[in-house]
Amino acid sequence: MTVLITGAAGQLGTELCLRSKARAHDIVAVNHSELDITNESSINALVAHVKPAVIINAAAYTAVDRAETDSATAFAVNRDGPLYLARACAKADIPLLHISTDYVFDGKKSVPYLETDIPNPQGVYGQSKLEGEIAVASVLDKYITLRTAWVFSATGHNFVRTILRLAKERDELSIVADQTGAPTWAGHIAEVLLKIVDQIHQGKPVTWGLYHYTGSPATTWHAFAVAICEQAFALDMLEKKPIIKPISTSEYPTPASRPQNSVLACAHIQKELRIPQADWRIGLKQILIQWKTQ
């Protein structure tokens, strides 16, 4: 069985490729330059050539702030691309595993968001991802859309890399402490997706649809930064721990507004697919060790 992975050079795509090697199925992993998911005829030609048994879409436009002034690209990649992939899957009668985001919510709920809660994105990125979810569900029955959050990995730009750099440069950092969410290691997301692929491969029934999956426990950006510096210090990657000052969102304005609470309830995936949440601090330690030994 062949699995086609799009967006293979991104955080999630890289982890999917790393983990796929140890598995029974064949992988065809294509990066942005090898397949542009906004080009429907390229998708159709590749699917006809590769004949995958399942497609994982790890491609996305993830620049949350840039999306505010580049909405045409954000919608092309995050809405139209998933639509074209879903159409190709429908035509070939194969499943699509797609990824979405906590930023589909407005963050005004005081408890974790359920899959049944009504989305209300606060920015272009969240809106484009929501429209991608809707597009996939509108043309395909056999799909999994996995909403995740605060993704980090050893590759690409992410919060962990930024905090580690700033902690080396400065004695004091000011980090937003009034947004709550759940960091998620891309390695854990990749494991979840490949577990679903294994179920498909083994012919086990899969309950298709929308799922929430993030790391645990929930935290704030401030507490996440503290954890990064503590672990890095413990691993001798920092000479000293910086002072990390908690600040409010209003003290750190960004072009796109972020949800204040974006914690996703992950009971549905645990119940239906028997997939438990994983501790993001394990992923954090893994990537710090990887950077240290590079």
Ligand SMILES: NC(=O)c1ccc[n+]([C@@H]2O[C@H](COP(=O)([O-])OP(=O)(O)OC[C@H]3O[C@@H](n4cnc5c(N)ncnc54)[C@H](OP(=O)(O)O)[C@@H]3O)[C@@H](O)[C@H]2O)c1
């Ligand atoms: N990062 C987060 O914090 C976060 C949070 C919640 C949900 N998610 C979701 O999780 C998924 C994986 O995110 P990630 O962090 O792995 O993202 P990422 O590191 O930004 O990777 C996305 C990949 O998609 C590629 N790409 C962009 N436009 C493309 C196109 N038109 N055709 C093909 N490939 C294209 C990018 O290539 P280029 O770099 O060359 O453009 C990049 O390699 C996405 O669906 C994202 O929305 C991410």
